[in-house]
Amino acid sequence: DTGVSQDPRHKITKRGQNVTFRCDPISEHNRLYWYRQTLGQGPEFLTYFQNEAQLEKSRLLSDRFSAERPKGSFSTLEIQRTEQGDSAMYLCASSRGQGDGYTFGSGTRLTVV
Amino acid sequence: AQSVAQPEDQVNVAEGNPLTVKCTYSVSGNPYLFWYVQYPNRGLQFLLKYITGDNLVKGSYGFEAEFNKSQTSFHLKKPSALVSDSALYFCAVRDFLNDYKLSFGAGTTVTVRA
Numbered sequence: 001d002t003g004v005s006q007d008p009r010h011k012i013t014k015r016g017q018n019v020t021f022r023c024d025p026i027s028e029h030n031r032l033y034w035y036r037q038t039l040g041q042g043p044e045f046l047t048y049f050q051n052e053a054q055l056e057k058s059r060l061l062s063d064r065f066s067a068e069r070p071k072g073s074f075s076t077l078e079i080q081r082t083e084q085g086d087s088a089m090y091l092c093a094s095s096r097g098q099g100d101g102y103t104f105g106s107g108t109r110l111t112v113v
Numbered sequence: 114a115q116s117v118a119q120p121e122d123q124v125n126v127a128e129g130n131p132l133t134v135k136c137t138y139s140v141s142g143n144p145y146l147f148w149y150v151q152y153p154n155r156g157l158q159f160l161l162k163y164i165t166g167d168n169l170v171k172g173s174y175g176f177e178a179e180f181n182k183s184q185t186s187f188h189l190k191k192p193s194a195l196v197s198d199s200a201l202y203f204c205a206v207r208d209f210l211n212d213y214k215l216s217f218g219a220g221t222t223v224t225v226r227a
Contacts, residue, residue: 041220043217106155
């Protein structure tokens with residue numbers, strides 16, 4: 001399968017715990033994106049990487065959130081001290097560049113209890 | 114700032130009838146426009162895009178969309194809907210200058226009844 005892979009598919013965590021999600025983009029795609037989707041809403045932009053460089057972070061990405069893309073391959077999104085408001089679907093996408101549509105992964109559904 | 118409006122939360126049609134899902138956008142400069150479909154507990158699947166050229170864009174699964182610059186619209190259409198088209202549809206836009214950030218509408222739930 002050459003699509004975008006996300007792991008895990010589901011994560012249930014207690015409030016205050018840290019969680020980390022992984023995204024493996026399509027190998028020839030140099031752009032990688034993280035989005036968050038809450039129930040009844042469209043996806044909201046969180047952050048964007050071109051190769052290993054993180055070029056923009058949304059104001060939605062508080063200090064508790066950090067994303068990395070070492071070596072310009074896979075990416076991780078970590079949430080520290082999770083809150084109930086962090087419960088959402090976290091979507092990763094990748095693309096080749098300007099004008100390309102994104103290819104999305106199936107997402108990681110986070111539930112904070 | 115770029116934004117998308119999908120004025121209908123839900124669209125209900127009978128199988129075999131035409132399907133239209135509406136989208137209007139606001140962007141600085143020339144828009145890149147996209148339609149995605151989402152099935153339950155899944156990521157978004159790309160349907161079609163408008164970058165430049167012909168205002169009528171054809172995409173996957175028999176869908177098409179018409180770009181109308183004067184009305185800033187990009188409505189999704191299918192001449193004959195199938196029950197399997199029942200899903201959540203998102204319109205998205207990005208502008209030429211910020212060519213990495215997609216802004217999505219809130220989505221339209223399509224239900225096709227047999």
